Amino acid sequence: MTTPMRSQYLALKKQYPDIILLFRLGDFYETFDDDAKIVAAVCDVVLTSRPVGGDERVPLAGVPYHAIDGYVARLIAAGHKVAIAEQIGTEPPKGEKIVPRVVRRVVTPGTLVEPGLLADKQNNYVASLVLDGNRAGLAHADITTGEFATTEMQVSGTDGQELVRRAVEELGRLAPAELLYPAKDPRWSARGPAQDDQARADGLPPQIGQAYHLTPYAAWRFEEATARAALLEHFHAASLQSFGCDDSPLAVRAAGGLLQYLQETQKDNLPQLVSLRTYSTGEFMVLDEATRRNLELTAGLRGGTAQGSLLGVIDMTLTPMGGRLLRQRLNQPLLDMAAIEARLDAVAFWQVDALRRAELRELLRGLGDLERWTNRCVQGIALPRDLLGIRAALGRVEQIAALVDSYSSQAAGLLGDALQPGRAAARPAFDLTPLPDLAQLLADAIAEDPPATLASSGVIRAGYSQQLDGIHLATRDARTWIAGLESAERQRTGIKSLKVGYNKVFGYYIEVSQANAALVPADYIRKQTLVNAERYITPELKEYEALVLNAEERILELEGQLYRQVLGQVAAAAARLLAAARALAELDVSAALAEVAAAHRYVRPAIADDGVIDIKDGRHPVVERLLQGEPFTPNDAALTPEESIVVLTGPNMSGKSTWIRQVALITLLAQIGSFVPARAAHIGVVDRIFTRIGASDEIARGQSTFMVEMVETANILHHATSRSLLILDEIGRGTSTYDGLAIAWAVVEYIHNHPELRAKTLFATHYHELTDLAERLPHVVNYSVAVAEQGDSVVFLHKIVPGAADRSYGVHVARLAGLPRPVVTRAQEILADLEASGAAGPRRSGIGQPMLFQLPLFSAEDPIIAELKVLDVNALSPLAALNKLYELQQRSRAGEGEP
Ligand SMILES: Nc1ncnc2c1ncn2[C@@H]1O[C@H](COP(=O)(O)OP(=O)(O)OP(=O)(O)O)[C@@H](O)[C@H]1O
Ligand SMILES: [Mg+2]
Incomplete structure (x- = not known):
């Protein structure tokens, strides 16, 4: 005989076999059986047991209801999903023994709404991917902000790899917290090796599997008819035409599948998804994952935080909405010149007048997350303090609207691209109209200092009811x-x-x-x-x-009712509130970029379509901030159709990598509509930036250093166009010198000679032989980094000058780094030897002459063997061969070549 409670629990649990079920019992959420064991282990709570009727006892672990957020966070972080079952009412209905319970919400990594579990300035996306032949659909949503978008990609022919690569690129931009895919046998089980196997079996490519928290979701949900019907019903629409995806079946399938998943986890409570945006990845500059990482756009290479990244330097936004928008823009630079100019206009507007900017920023400071608060009202989970936040923010909106209004005559493009109709990059409704009615309601209804939750009375202000x-x-x-x-x-x-x-x-x-x-x-x-x-x-x-x-009981009940009414009224105004939130985000981003420009002396770039990048006194935005005390040496850069490939040589630690990256970062900043760290910059719009940075280890991915390098290089050569910018830092370094040099040489030749390629290329290298290329190929130029030698020591000037470098000063850097003195001294001796023997030194023999590949690395090699190696046997007559053999034998007997 089981207790009624146990039966109720088991019935619910049956619906969520693979999910931890938190079962509300009074002041606790309890878990039972295997769930209890997991919760006890993950959350560090005591595992006990509970009688469930007869002599039977089952494992039990509970967490206090008021601390639920923290425990949910730990379970999610450990790879679990969590279903939360609440009590309905406090009394059992007539004729029943216990209070009914329902699952109100399923929490997964991509559907968190708890403010404590979310990063303010970062979207928390759940995405879905459908691959079918030569097409893919990719949708994403953030239920805390109401963003919902989808895209379809197509490759010609049946190049599955190419399609996957593009999907990986777009996923890299979104960095979703959770990724859904169609599965034959869906299970929402914890993350683990079994899950990866399942993903493989369902046809998900390995590049995608390992990087994300995967949720296999029933394949039929992604069938076109089902998906389309789900979307139409949710949006109460007769066709998907107005969403722009009517003719994109894969986009529809991805979005419809995702929507159904959200409905299931949120229990249909999705009013915040008011629209679906269909976009094309072709509107934006393409940045593959390696490039995002190498350029340290949103995270430094060490440690995953924004510190030490480009975002860390330029994020002076003051609101969470602004922070999220800036991050999105950084990940999606524009291609359309007019759209870029419109954003630049907005930045310029705030940049020219420090007072005006200060006024706006003062109002934005501490304004808070109007977007997420509003969505919490729509979802019906807003707490009193969220309403206070909205109330205060509405006061600011009014002031900011007045401020913007007072400038409106001078500032047609003040709000960036948002106001330009028909812009693909434009965001939906954008409007800074104050909402005095709502502000008044919140002022009247909500107490000045309400309790944190509705469990205590005092939320509603006296005089309201x-x-x-x-x-x-x-x-x-x-x-x-x-x-x-x-x-x-x-x-x-x-x-x-x-x-x-x-x-x-x-x-x-x-x-x-x-x-x-x-x-x-x-x-x-x-x-x-x-x-x-x-x-x-x-x-x-x-x-x-x-x-x-x-x-007291009546008060609590009545306050609850009144509170829900207020939430309902806020939710009814959600479209206006969200439009205001977006407007604030736009303003925040423009003013923040203006602040960066003023604080760090950035200038407005001239945007063009001529394939020319011409930067005067450019600086690396991140390195210049990290140098303490020392000044950063600015450098020019010029890439034109005539001189499109730069081979940069110079000593270790002189600033090669810094310079080639700064050219990429300045170009990227210009195309997100930001000012740039330079004295002047002319930027011909670039369709993609590729980077290949030597010798980064990716052991975790199961590929060797050199393999990764070659895969990335292949990717570049396959996909670069004449409008791309290539940043190649020491490619070929991961293998033997000659192999590396040969590959590097061939790569440059290929870029130069390929009729459709000739992408703008910056190539930093220690292979001095590559400087010969400038003499052979008309569009290649040499640059180097200047050094000053003072007696024994070397001073790095960090100045980029025309011409090739003559030495590497590697041994010098080794000494600076504190290598033991005997090692440095010995290295100097060896270097001198090598230089004397011609094996190293300023200009080694050029490529094309067979000598290059025959040079012994160490002159200590046996001369007889060396001679044998270069012997052209085919060119010898039998007699000459015999003579040679005899000569070599004599020499070896005479002791030559003995160690
Ligand atoms: N323009 C500059 N002005 C001032 N300091 C600079 C400049 N460029 C680089 N540096 C400093 O020199 C350091 C080394 O620069 P970088 O990594 O670019 O050298 P590198 O030439 O690529 O060296 P390696 O050949 O060893 O890769 C930087 O971390 C920075 O501190
Ligand atoms: Mg370097």
């Missing part, structure tokens, strides 16, 4: 009476230590210590005996108590 005020008034006398009871009874009985207290079990009581028990008057009724005291009640006290407690 006559009914509520009436209840308070009616019980005021009773409250005053109880409040005065202690002193009144002390006087009556003469017991100085008499106390009036309250607990949940007995309600109000009068407590008298044992020592004074004799003084207790006859009308006291004893209720409870403690070690040192007795607790009493009186009939009168109970009467007043009933009044107060009944009232």
Whole structure:
């Protein structure tokens, strides 16, 4: 025989076999059976057991309801999904033994809404990917902001690899917290090796599998008819035409599947998804994952935070909405010149006038997350403090709208590309109209300092509801009476230590210590005996108590009702609130970029379509901030169709990598519509930036250093166009010198000679041989980094100058790095030897002459063997060969070549 509770639990659990079920029981969320074991281990709580009828006991682990967020976070971080079952009401319905319970929400990595679990300035996306032949659909949503978008990709022919690569690129930009894919046998099980196997079996390519938290979701949900129907129903639309994806079946399938998943986890509570945006990845500059990482756009190479990244330098936004928008823009630079100019106009507007900018930024500071608060109202989960946030933000909106209005004549393009109709990059509704009605409602309805949750009364302001005020008034006398009871009874009985207290079990009581028990008057009724005291009640006290407690219950209920009404009214205004939030985000980003420009001396780039990049006195935005005390040396850069490939040589530590990256970062900044760190910059729009940075280890991915390098290089050569910018830092370094040099040489030749390629290329290298290329190929130029030698030591000037470098100064850097003195000295000796023998040094023999590949690395190699190696056997007559053999034998007998 099982208890009714157990039956109820098992029935719910059956619907969520692979998910941890948190079952609300009073002040706790309890878990049972295997779930309990997991929760105990992951959350560090005690594992106990509970009788479930008969002699049976099952494992039990519980967490207090008020601390649920933290525990959910730990479970999610450990790779689990969590279903939260709440009680409906407090009393069992007639004829039932227990309170009914339902699962209100399933929490997964991509569907978190708890503010404590989310990063302010980062979207939390859940994405879905459908691959089908030569097409793919990729949708993403952020339920905390209401963003919902989808795209379709197509490759010609059946190049599956190419399609996967593009999907990986787009996923790299979105960095979703969770990724859905169609699965034959869906299970929402914890992340682990079994799951990866399943993903493989379902046809998900390995590049995608390992990088994301995967959720296999029923394949039929992604079928076109089902997906389309789900979208149409959710949006109450007759066709998908207005969403732009009517003719993109894969986009529809990805979006529809994702929508159904969200409906399932959010229990249909998705009013925040008001629209679906269909976009094309072709509107934006393409940045593959390696390039994002190498250029350290949003995370430094060490440690995954924004610190030390480009975002870390330029993110001076003051609101979470602005922070999220800036991050999105950084990940999606534009291609359309007019759109870029419009953003630059907005930045310029705030940049020219520091006072005006300060005024706006003062109003944005501390304004808070209007976007997420609004969505919490729409979802019906907003807490009183969220409403206070909205109320305060609305006051700011009014002031900011007035400020913007006062400039409106001068600032047609003030709000960036958002106001330009028909822009693919434009965001939906954007409007900074104040909402005084809503501000007034919140001011009237919500108390000045409300409790954190609705569990206590006091959320609704006095004067808002006559009914509520009436209840308070009616019980005021009773409250005053109880409040005065202690002193009144002390006087009556003469017991100085008499106390009036309250607990949940007995309600109000009068407590008298044992020592004074004799003084207790006859009308006291004893209720409870403690070690040192007795607790009493009186009939009168109970009467007043009933009044107060009944009232309290009614107050809580009424406040709950009123509160939900208010939430409903806020939710009804959500479209306007979200439009205002977007407008604030736009303003915040423009003003922040203006602030960066002013603080760090950035200039407005000239945007062009001529394939020319011409930067005067450019600086690396991140390195210049990290140098402490030392000034950063600015450098020019010029890439034109005539001189499109730069081979950069120079000593170690001189600034080669810094320079080639800074050209890429300046170009990218220009195309997100930011000013750039330079004295002047002319940027011909670039369709993609590729980077190949030597020797980064990716052991975790199961590929060797050199393999990764070659895969990335192949990717570049396959996909670069004449409008691309290539940053090649020491390619070929991961293998033997000659192999590496040969590959590097061939790569440059290929880029140069390929009829459609000739991409703008910056190639930093230690292979001095590559400088010969400039003599052979008309569009290749040499640059190097200047150094000054002072006696024995070397000074790096970090100045990029025309011409090739002559030395590497590697040994010098080795000394600076603190290699033991004997090692440095010995290295200097070897280097001198090598240079003397011609094996190293300023200009080694050029490529094309067979000598290059025959040079021994160490002159200590046996000369006989060396000679044998270069011997052209085919060119020898039999007699000459015999003579040679005889000569070599004689020489070896004479002891030559012995160690
Ligand atoms: N323009 C500059 N002005 C001032 N300091 C610079 C400049 N460029 C680089 N540096 C400093 O020199 C350091 C080394 O630069 P970088 O990594 O670019 O050298 P590199 O030539 O690529 O060296 P290697 O050949 O060893 O890869 C930087 O970390 C920075 O501190
Ligand atoms: Mg370098």
